[in-house]
Amino acid sequence: EVQLVESGGGLVQPGGSLRLSCAASGxxxxxxxxxxxxxxxxxxLVWVSRILRDGSSTNYADSVKGRFTISRDNxxxxxxxxxxxxxxxxxxxxxxxxxxxxxxxxxFDSWGQGTLVTVSS
Amino acid sequence: xxxxTQSPDSLAVSLGERATINCRSSQSVLYSSNNKNYxxxxxxKPGQPPKLLIYWASTRDSGVPDxxxxxxxxxxxxxxxxxxQAEDVAVxxxxxxxxxxxxxxxxxxxxxx
Numbered sequence: 001e002v003q004l005v006e007s008g009g010g011l012v013q014p015g016g017s018l019r020l021s022c023a024a025s026g027x028x029x030x031x032x033x034x035x036x037x038x039x040x041x042x043x044x045l046v047w048v049s050r051i052l053r054d055g056s057s058t059n060y061a062d063s064v065k066g067r068f069t070i071s072r073d074n075x076x077x078x079x080x081x082x083x084x085x086x087x088x089x090x091x092x093x094x095x096x097x098x099x100x101x102x103x104x105x106x107x108f109d110s111w112g113q114g115t116l117v118t119v120s121s
Numbered sequence: 122x123x124x125x126t127q128s129p130d131s132l133a134v135s136l137g138e139r140a141t142i143n144c145r146s147s148q149s150v151l152y153s154s155n156n157k158n159y160x161x162x163x164x165x166k167p168g169q170p171p172k173l174l175i176y177w178a179s180t181r182d183s184g185v186p187d188x189x190x191x192x193x194x195x196x197x198x199x200x201x202x203x204x205x206q207a208e209d210v211a212v213x214x215x216x217x218x219x220x221x222x223x224x225x226x227x228x229x230x231x232x233x234x
Contacts, residue, residue, distance in 0.1 A: 044226075095170055
């Protein structure tokens with residue numbers, strides 16, 4: 001069974017940093033592109049970032065570019081999101097998501113339960 | 122960026138009746154090289170992550186009931202629930218995955234009338 005478990009969320013002050021983790025199991029993690037998606041309280045889904053299978057290429061939403069870094073450790077089956085210079089508008093539940101089929105532009109067929117990041121003084 | 126716009130924002134339908142949600146993209150999500158529409162639909166219930174319902178604009182994901190269907194191509198798509206069940210109460214999102222950023226529609230909240 002595919003499982004994605006996020007961790008690392010919490011309360012952080014504006015300007016602070018946080019690192020989110022997503023532990024993957026039940027599939028060959030290194031064979032899949034992975035994504036982060038966020039959802040502000042009571043709001044819709046917003047794509048944040050993507051990383052290819054070997055970490056060689058990454059993409060970001062304009063709203064986080066230069067502040068967030070996506071990475072992965074295929075030996076540990078773990079996806080990361082390093083978040084710096086956090087702002088109040090970054091407050092959201094952050095989901096990691098797996099693409100439907102290994103590599104390529106596909107929708108997300110598996111999602112974690114999410115981890116809440118709250119940016120507030 | 123491709124902007125995805127859903128209509129309506131909310132919808133109330135009687136049990137057993139048909140529910141229809143529309144999704145329009147600001148540019149075509151049809152990729153000419155493989156003739157596929159890079160359009161997906163998700164269902165999200167309160168307190169849960171989204172669940173993939175449909176991809177390639179018309180392919181139901183594994184285990185999705187056949188009362189869910191989607192039509193359309195290019196820039197205009199429609200998700201139809203043929204006979205609404207109580208468990209279909211949720212927020213529905215369309216998403217384009219043709220190019221990053223993979224944009225979502227704003228969501229349509231579906232309720233029972």
